[in-house]
Amino acid sequence: MTNKHISIRSYDPLRSFVGREKYKRPLWITEALEKPTVTVQEMSMQSTSTLTIKWTLRGKPKNAFFAAAGGELVVRVDSQFVLNQISGQVLEHFESWDLSASSPLAQAYFWFSRRVYSTVEAGKDTIEAAKGVASRLNKDDNLEVYPDPLGDPTKFFTRPDDLNQDVVQIGLFLAVLYFIVQFLKTTL
Numbered sequence: 001m002t003n004k005h006i007s008i009r010s011y012d013p014l015r016s017f018v019g020r021e022k023y024k025r026p027l028w029i030t031e032a033l034e035k036p037t038v039t040v041q042e043m044s045m046q047s048t049s050t051l052t053i054k055w056t057l058r059g060k061p062k063n064a065f066f067a068a069a070g071g072e073l074v075v076r077v078d079s080q081f082v083l084n085q086i087s088g089q090v091l092e093h094f095e096s097w098d099l100s101a102s103s104p105l106a107q108a109y110f111w112f113s114r115r116v117y118s119t120v121e122a123g124k125d126t127i128e129a130a131k132g133v134a135s136r137l138n139k140d141d142n143l144e145v146y147p148d149p150l151g152d153p154t155k156f157f158t159r160p161d162d163l164n165q166d167v168v169q170i171g172l173f174l175a176v177l178y179f180i181v182q183f184l185k186t187t188l
Helices: 020-024 028-032 064-070 104-138 163-187
Strands: 009-011 016-018 033-047 050-061 073-083 090-098 145-147 156-158
Touching: 028 033, 028 050, 028 104, 050 064, 050 104, 064 104, 073 104
Parallel strands: 009 090
Antiparallel strands: 009 016, 033 050, 050 073, 073 090, 145 156
16 A cells, blocks of 8 residues: 655755655666666665665766766765655655765766756756646636645535525425425325
């Protein structure tokens, strides 16, 4: 059972975002590196709600100059995940990078390409947020029924009745009561 309302928070030195859907976007790794490889060095549970994965990313820069002059890019990544103890879902994701095994030129390529990638992704986030606000503003407002602010689509609230609706309800009740009394008079 998944709860779409639990949203993951992700942080790294250049980018942070909220939302699981952003993990579906193309990764920096596939955009910036030729034939990248990943090797996991260690996976450990620090506590019942914290998982740490230490892994290494290797690959040649897609930019020909940096690939020839800078050599292979080697990034040691430390990923920490904060988990929901009941469901095991990831709530927060933190990353730190160690580029000391890469040449200075490869490090420059990493920081430049990662900054460009992060800027583009931030632009996409801004566009998505603007579209979300615009779509909420453009919806035809149904003033009689409005959704639960907690997001449960099966739950709704109605606006309080006004005096006209109360008069109609009382009139219908009295009419039904009148017909029942008339029916009982004729049958008894």
